[in-house]
Amino acid sequence: MANSALLVMDVQRDIVDIADDGSGYLPRLSRAIDGARAAGIPVIYVVIELRPGNPEVSPRNRVLTAAVRAGLFTEGDPGTEIHHDIAPRQGDVVVAKRRGSAFSGSDLDLVLRGRGIDSLVLTGIATSGVVLYTLCQAMDLDFNLTVLPDACLDTDPEVHRFLTEKLFPQWADVIAVEDWLKATAPQ
Incomplete structure (x- = not known):
């Protein structure tokens, strides 16, 4: 597990309010x-943040356009902050992205390469958004992948179930939090 990182993606106040x-x-x-911390696995937080005025949002991007209309994801807004129940600690890395995947418009790949990380453990909101998009891109970048399905959340339980039971197992290890904790616990 020395080359692994736990990604905590889009667990921001406004998103938790919508999805939890x-x-x-x-x-x-x-x-x-x-x-993860007890096992010495780095925790990397990923947040979606858009600049004030949203210059990076095309009207052709339905998801981001709807989010902008709803007043979501603007840098500096309180709702864009990481939820206080899982707030980063000193030494944790926070990466800001501009699109669905944790890699899109961010320096995540640079952070991972700089730390020699080749395995990712994915968590976050939404399963059908950041988790799916990041999983696909990370697979194409040749990362070893694990998804913690009960540490992922989606507003549509059936979509979450389909992705974590049918699609994700084709590309990643899918393991419950408690089982992952047992496997990563310091010996």
């Missing part, structure tokens, strides 16, 4: 984060 269904998502994610 009261199922205990944040406590499970927090356990994964604590377990």
